[in-house]
Amino acid sequence: MDVPIQKKKFSNQKLGLALGVLAIVALIVYVIFQTSGGSKLNVEKERISINTVSKGVFQENIPVNGIVLPVTTIYLDALEGGRVEEKFVEDGAMLKKGEPILRLSNTDLELSLINQETSVYNLLTQMQISQNAARQNTINRQNQFTDVENNLIEAERVYNLNKRLYEKGAIGRMDYESSQNNFDYQKERMKLAKQVLSEDTLSSKLEVSQAKNSYARTQSALELMRKKVGDLVVRAPIDGQLTSLDAEIGQSINKGTRLGQVDVITGYKVRVDIDEHYISRIYNGQTGTFVLNNKTYTLEIKKVFTQVTNGRFQVDMKFQGDVPEGIRRGQNLQIRVALSAEKEALLVSKGGFFQKTGGNWVFKVSEDGNTAYKVNIRLGSQNTEYYEVLEGLNPGDKVVTSSYDSFGDTEELILK
Template structure:
């Protein structure tokens, strides 16, 4: 008799199929939800530049090339024009204040001086003659006055004696009035003589005073002309080094023309030119420093010039404290000009990555040093050496700081030796 055989539901093939499907779904779920799907790129670590984030002090500064100049440079102008007759010194020689440098000739000045001197002598002679004439006139006037006084006295005696005779009818009326008229006339003449003497003396003194004023003025002019002749000798206004002479023997020189300059070597200053981008952040008293022979020396801005040429403006800087020994005029110094005070900050060394990311992200190495992951960061201020890190990095982490142009914004970099 046939027997009904019951069909099995869970055959080994069926169980294997179900397990395969479950395993496939699990793997799919893992890859979708948990697997690392980030884009990667293999790079050689030897071609990269890496830097360590550190905790330190940040200070804004700009590098500036400064040139050493004498503390003071004096130009030498020709006060008077003329022709170079002698050169006593050449450029590059040390000079002391008052040393002659050039001698000019100017025949017109010499002739004018001689004419003025002749005029002065004539005026002095006229003054002396006027004083002598005044004195002689005084004697003559006194002599004439003495004569008139005697005549008046004699006429008065005659008149007084004839009064009584006239009253007693001893002399005629005509004769008496003749004596009286003689007496009155002589008195009038004496009065006129006194007034004349006073006028002549006053007039003579006025003429003498005018001559003396003219002589004083002429004397001043003569001294000025004499000084002008002395100015034909061009002398050093200060002690220092005669850096240049711009004329030669026989060269015509105009009044006011600069013929050279003297450098005051008693001290030095530094001249520098800055980009106009910093014009609002530069002021007198701002500090900087430079390194010379292994030692740092401070500088301070003493003068900021207002004019801007070719997008740059100049400043003068003075040495603070000791001037480096052996420094020379014309020497170039590499100066760190401070734009802010030092402050604590997280620091990242500068690199070419900034041009690729604008400081918005960077590749940060993991603890193994074999993988660098793209991470968002935020940078603040910067100087020629460091960026100030505001967010995204911690001291001790390593960052790839070389250019990212070849990485195509991959999420991770696999570093291979």
């Protein structure tokens, strides 16, 4: 006989457990749906910057700071040390070449000059004494030569006379030979006298030449010493303006100390600091521009200093064309240095978005202007105003260029 099976019913506890499981599953599904879909964020248009992508002339450039300097600067160094006794001009004065700036005193140097002058005067006196003695000796030699010459003439006359008389038998052989011996003797004396006179002349010339050379060397040393004493008066090396004068009366100055400088103010140059990253792209002839008093001026690189200090190097730039009126030494200028030629390109304005995206994507505004969504892009070169767009955008597209830091990982912006 069959026994009927009764159908079990769910208890309240089991029913509650089932409902809890369903709630958890529903929550998980909701989270998955929210994360798998694009997250959205409401943004007010007034708080962001929206710019239009456009085609235009593009030139890569970098912003740099420059300082105005005189075209030429001559430094004033103390050629000799000493104590500052007198200042003839003050810092900022306009000078002519050779105009005195200040006077130093140096007793040791001045005493050396006096000693040198005394040495020169003593040497000159000795030279005069030696020359007088040499001249007197020459006169004596010439007198002796004259006597020898006269004796030779007389001996020759007697010899010739006695020779004729001897041949005629008027005198004896002894008288004849005596006159002959005396004549031969006087001839030998004449040879010796000529030799002595010749050697004396050469000796006198050599002595005079040596004395002159010695005097010339001593005189040169004296002139050098006078110049060193003269250098105690510091003078302007060129026409220009005295700047950075660092000397006060009573101050002790060492030899070689930098006292100041003289600036040639007939022209100016601009000394520019540039990041070492661009050192391979900077060369003579490149140009840069800056705006002053609503007018644009052009500069050209004339000299590149390749030494890198603290990650930067320097260049000198000179004005092309007009020079701003009233420009002054030490004035700072904001300059754009061109790194490429001008070309036609697709441009997007620079903004804070780059720090977040690295130029790999951007929020593009929809055609109705109500939303903005992520699009991948690729940027090229840049200048102070624009990025060059290589792909991902078209002319007329509108993009959000302000900072994305407050957007988090939002995929879409709702613009209000």
